[in-house]
Amino acid sequence: MPDPASVHPTNLMNPSSLPQKARPTTVFLVDDHPVVRDGLAEAINHEPDLAVCGAAEDRQAALRAIETNQPRLVIIDLMLKASSGLDLIKDIRAHWPELLILVVSMHDENLYAERVLRAGAQGYITKQQATRDILVAIRRVLAGGIYLNEPTASIVLSRLAKPQAAGRSPMDCLADRELQVFELTGQGLNTREIATQLGIDMKTVETYRIRIKEKLHLQSASELLQLAIRWNKDR
Template structure:
């Protein structure tokens, strides 16, 4: 771990990846107050990978980018930069996405609703080489190791990151058109994702898919 400015060494360099300018600016302001060097900010996976040239010690990544999956970006970053500390900062419910983010290569997961109060604690834990999750999520993962799931883990695990995101939005009640707008994709693309999900999960109808998606939310 790099020393920060408070220990009279070089400041820890942070890359922020979020497609909302207000989030990038607000987070940059907070980190600068904590004497962390925001070396780059990116709105897409392509920009983030290019920004790695600045040599960040840490990346703070949103999962929902305009044209990319944050989970896919995390996998790429972990593959090519194994020593990079990665913290996910997302609007998505951690009970659905935290475990998947950790499997992709993230070191911690923080929901944006909790960011103001916990962001610096999460950053310190991740930079120290630890895993950061909320107390509730730690307990949930511990229970998952001992309590059988009603949904076979392998079925959902077979989905791509984008398909998993679509399944999540279906469970939240969004229509195909609304999902297309949220993910900045065409309706035909979302319909193709839904067809792939049904095939992988052996689901025959849209109603059955909706029931399955809601059941996933309740796990």
């Protein structure tokens, strides 16, 4: 029989009562730029309570991997390989209503922030922001909040409070897909390239262009192209 004095107190503890290291919160990345994905993954993995559990560069690969990895938060770029980040947000919201979504993109916050919130995301921050700001956005969303920078939040709240107020962009009348086609047109992409980028057929692109011309009161494809180019330059 061992000497009671020689028995260490920890040997008498129930193993289940021992403190256990908390599992990190898992984050999944969706971005078609490997350098961006790797840089963001490195920053997130440096945080002791966060861990990147996977990454994808397009919508379909992301949906399959999210099903497998079951992350707590998905970080999405708006422009993906042969697909749209907005469409992915809507897919995720339909399949996994509790999954948190943060958009990290290079696109104009004033134009897209409200759209991504309506689609089901919990926050929007641009890639131009410092890494520490992106980490702040991640933690805000994980805590159950909504993240927008202060100027953008003021604009979005004003629009929601007064949806018919003057000062809104003419592009606000465009549906999400129409805006994507308009933006890509202004970047110089032709019909085939836009169809490939968005994962739709060429006839559908032309249908969207017809709708855009009607909504913006444009008479020709040339007017549409000129306006789209000018709009892209002025942003």
